[in-house]
Amino acid sequence: MQDTHLSLLAALDAEELFLLGVRASQANDTAAALAYLKQAVAKAPEHARGHWLLGAEYASLGMVDRAREHFxxxxxxxxxxxxxxxxxxxxxxxxxxxxxxxxVWAPLDAxxxxxxxxxxxxxxLAMVRDEFERALExxxxxxxxxxxxxxxxxxMEMVLGQIEAQRAGQAPAVAAAEAAADPVDEAPAESHLVLSAYQRGFAGNSH
Structure with a gap:
């Protein structure tokens, strides 16, 4: 059975493996998502979305160095x-x-x-500069x-809460940003930013 499964996976191309990785990530099955995505980028090292989602999975595990590499x-x-x-x-x-x-963010100004x-x-960025009213706006x-x-x-609503806390003097600004993006937060799988982007259509290109 295992050999049959491996044979089936070997027959899939990178895009098919990527889509299986998306489905596994949506189901909060991190192990399966990692397995599919690692195979996807091994078959097509130029698959940008595969590296992106793989980085997000590593981030969710707190494996920052690997997440950074793939992002x-x-x-x-x-x-x-x-x-x-x-x-x-x-x-x-x-x-x-x-x-x-x-x-890194500078091109987003376009x-x-x-x-x-x-x-x-x-x-x-306004929050980090302690410009809390501007950040909230x-x-x-x-x-x-x-x-x-x-x-x-x-x-974004979670970040709003962090900015409110910082404005009240409860936490340093960068620490507040870190708490807002903590990969081990109790957020459900559907709050996964990468999946959010995929569903919004940012994954329209093949790589």
Whole structure:
């Protein structure tokens, strides 16, 4: 049975393996998602979305170095995946690398001014600068964006709570950003930012 299963997997191409990885991640089956995605990028090292989702799975396990490696690979392969770039910057921000996060996020300024990803990253940067009123304004605008999906909205609402806490003097700004993006948070699988992006159509290209 195991040999048959391995034979079936060997017959699949990278895109098929990637889609199986998406389904496993949606089901919160991290082990299966990792297995499918690792095979996908082994078969097609240029598969940007595969590296992106693999990085997100590693981030959910707290394996920051591996998450960073795959986010960086994804962005290098396809700089037009806004949430892949956003997540790489967020990983750097929550590691205390504020300037590096700003550098990664700079191309997001090409997005429309009312794009929720751009608003969200601007809000986080304002929070780090202790500009709490500005941060609240930006993230609230992102949350109120028509059509923003529930998963991304949930993450933004969590950040709103962190900004409110920081404004009340309860936590350092970078620590607040780190708490907002903690990969071991109790958020359900549907709040997974990468899956949110996939469902919004950011995965439209084959790589």
């Amino acid at each position: 960086e690979r994804s962005v290098a392969l396809d700089g037009q995946l806004p949430l892949a770039r956003f997540q790489l910057g967020l990983l750097r921000l929550t590691s205390g690398e504020v300037e590096a996060a700003q550098e 997005l429309p001014e009312d794009d929720p990803v751009r608003l969200f990253k601007d809000g986080l 930006l993230v609230r605008r992102a949350v109120a964006t028509p059509g923003v999906d529930a998963a991304l909205r949930r993450d």
